[in-house]
Amino acid sequence: MTKKKNSPFKFAVIITLFLFAVLTALVIVNNKTSETNTDTSFETQPSIEGQPTLGDTDAPVTVVEFGDFKCPACKAWGETVFPQLIEDYVDTGDVKFAYVNVLFHGDESKLGSVAAEAIYKQNPDSYWEFHKNLFKEQPETDHDSAWITMDKINEIAGSIPGIDLKMLQEDMQSQLVINNVNKDEILVNEFKVQQTPSIMVNGTMLTDPFDYEQIKILINKELEDSK
Numbered sequence: 001m002t003k004k005k006n007s008p009f010k011f012a013v014i015i016t017l018f019l020f021a022v023l024t025a026l027v028i029v030n031n032k033t034s035e036t037n038t039d040t041s042f043e044t045q046p047s048i049e050g051q052p053t054l055g056d057t058d059a060p061v062t063v064v065e066f067g068d069f070k071c072p073a074c075k076a077w078g079e080t081v082f083p084q085l086i087e088d089y090v091d092t093g094d095v096k097f098a099y100v101n102v103l104f105h106g107d108e109s110k111l112g113s114v115a116a117e118a119i120y121k122q123n124p125d126s127y128w129e130f131h132k133n134l135f136k137e138q139p140e141t142d143h144d145s146a147w148i149t150m151d152k153i154n155e156i157a158g159s160i161p162g163i164d165l166k167m168l169q170e171d172m173q174s175q176l177v178i179n180n181v182n183k184d185e186i187l188v189n190e191f192k193v194q195q196t197p198s199i200m201v202n203g204t205m206l207t208d209p210f211d212y213e214q215i216k217i218l219i220n221k222e223l224e225d226s227k
C-alpha cells in the first residue's frame with residue numbers, strides 16, 4: 001500500500017532530476033560555446049586614415065577587414081557576409097567599413113594591393129569596383145596558380161569608367177602608394193593578424209569572421225555604448 005502511494009512521488013522526483021540533468025548539460029554546452037567564442041580585445045582600434053572606406057565617415061562603429069586578394073576565404077567573405085553587413089549597418093549609417101591589405105600570399109598579393117591603392121589614389125570612387133572585380137577574377141579552383149598579373153590588372157581597370165591606365169602605371173611606382181601598402185603591413189603586425197580575412201569591430205578581433213551573428217552582437221553592443 002505504501003508502495004502504491006509513493007510511486008507518483010518517486011516519478012515526480014525522477015522527472016525533476018532528469019530535467020535538472022538536462023538543464024545542467026545545456027548550461028555546460030552553452031559555457032563551452034561562449035568559451036570558444038572568445039574574441040580578442042585590443043586597447044585601441046586600427047587607424048583607418050587613408051584607407052579605402054565605405055559608409056558615413058561619422059558612423060559610430062568601425063569594421064575593418066584585413067584581406068588578401070589571393071585568399072579564397074576573403075573572396076567567400078566578400079560574397080556572403082560583406083553584402084549583409086553593408087545592407088544592415090553601412091547603408092543605415094551605423095558602421096563605416098575599411099579594407100586593409102594583407103600580403104600573406106607574396107608577390108601577387110603585393111601587386112594586387114599596389115594596384116588597388118593606386119586606383120584609390122587616382123579615383124576613390126572607382127576603388128570598390130576594382131576591389132570587387134579583382135576578387136571575382138580569383139580562380140574557383142587552383143587559386144595558387146599565378147593569376148594576379150599586370151595584364152589582368154589592366155584588363156579589370158580598363159573596364160571601369162574613371163580609371164586612366166597610364167596614370168595607374170605611374171601611381172603604382174609612386175612613393176605614396178608604396179607607403180600606403182607599407183602602412184597596411186604595420187597594422188597587420190600591430191593587430192597580430194594571423195589569418196585572412198580577419199574582421200575587427202572597433203577594438204575587437206573576431207575569432208570566426210564568418211560568424212555574422214557574433215558580428216551583429218559586437219556591432220550592436222558598440223552602438224549601444226556610443227549612445
Ligand code: CA
Pocket residue numbers: 050051052099100101117180181184
Ligand atoms: Ca591600405
